Amino acid sequence: MIKAFLFDLDGVLVDTAVFHYKAWKRLANQLGFDIDEEFNETLKGISRMDSLDAILKHGGVSLSQEEKEKYAKIKNDWYLELVNQMTVNDILPGVETFLKESRSIGIKIALGSASKNASLILEKTGILVLFDAIIDGNHVSRSKPDPEVFLKGAEALGVENDACVVFEDAYAGVQAAKAANMLAVGIGSEEVLHNADLITKGLNEMSPSEIITKIL
Numbered sequence: 403m404i405k406a407f408l409f410d411l412d413g414v415l416v417d418t419a420v421f422h423y424k425a426w427k428r429l430a431n432q433l434g435f436d437i438d439e440e441f442n443e444t445l446k447g448i449s450r451m452d453s454l455d456a457i458l459k460h461g462g463v464s465l466s467q468e469e470k471e472k473y474a475k476i477k478n479d480w481y482l483e484l485v486n487q488m489t490v491n492d493i494l495p496g497v498e499t500f501l502k503e504s505r506s507i508g509i510k511i512a513l514g515s516a517s518k519n520a521s522l523i524l525e526k527t528g529i530l531v532l533f534d535a536i537i538d539g540n541h542v543s544r545s546k547p548d549p550e551v552f553l554k555g556a557e558a559l560g561v562e563n564d565a566c567v568v569f570e571d572a573y574a575g576v577q578a579a580k581a582a583n584m585l586a587v588g589i590g591s592e593e594v595l596h597n598a599d600l601i602t603k604g605l606n607e608m609s610p611s612e613i614i615t616k617i618l
């Protein structure tokens with residue numbers, strides 16, 4: 403029996419990837435090189451410091467640990483300028499209804515995100531109150547595909563792992579869900595998310611009850 407839904411943030415509930423891209427591009431330009439949208443795809447779901455390492459490698463730039471921390475903070479300040487302008491209009495289609503309907507049928511809800519800014523984003527978009535637990539980049543030490551973030555989410559909700567469904571837009575995120583012995587709904591294309599148990603284009607495409615019926 404399904405008792406809980408665990409949601410990734412970026413790409414599932416909101417589209418913050420576009421803000422990350424703007425801030426990382428600005429940083430790359432300041433360091434004398436550029437990144438494009440195709441490269442940005444490879445950063446989805448990856449932690450801030452791992453993203454910076456990938457970007458520096460891409461630009462052929464090597465920095466000390468101290469410099470890396472300085473630039474990661476600069477990027478995050480630029481990113482937060484954009485996040486602080488977010489409103490309820492920045493939630494992806496169908497999200498609020500899906501969360502409310504899930505709660506109304508007794509499903510517990512947790513966030514499982516790599517972002518250290520997750521609570522702020524949920525608060526800005528007005529959906530923080532719909533969550534029973536928040537597990538984000540401040541609570542985990544290992545990035546997806548490691549299952550840590552989802553295992554901690556299930557634990558916080560007091561629900562067995564095999565009674566959880568994870569909603570993810572990244573291949574590594576679906577891998578993390580499967581490693582946690584959970585069911586996974588891929589949000590996006592079948593080409594990328596072929597490891598998911600069920601695939602949909604967005605939370606506006608199926609109701610929580612339909613998801614539960616189809617995934618079991």
Ligand code: B16
Pocket residue numbers: 410411412413419422445446447448449450453478514515516517518519520539
């Ligand atoms: P922050 P998710 C991830 O969010 C993003 O996809 C990824 O691009 C970002 O680097 C990461 O969060 C860390 O974010 O800099 O805010 O701590 O998809 O795991 O919700």
Ligand code: MG
Pocket residue numbers: 410411412413414446447570571572575
């Ligand atoms: Mg994501």
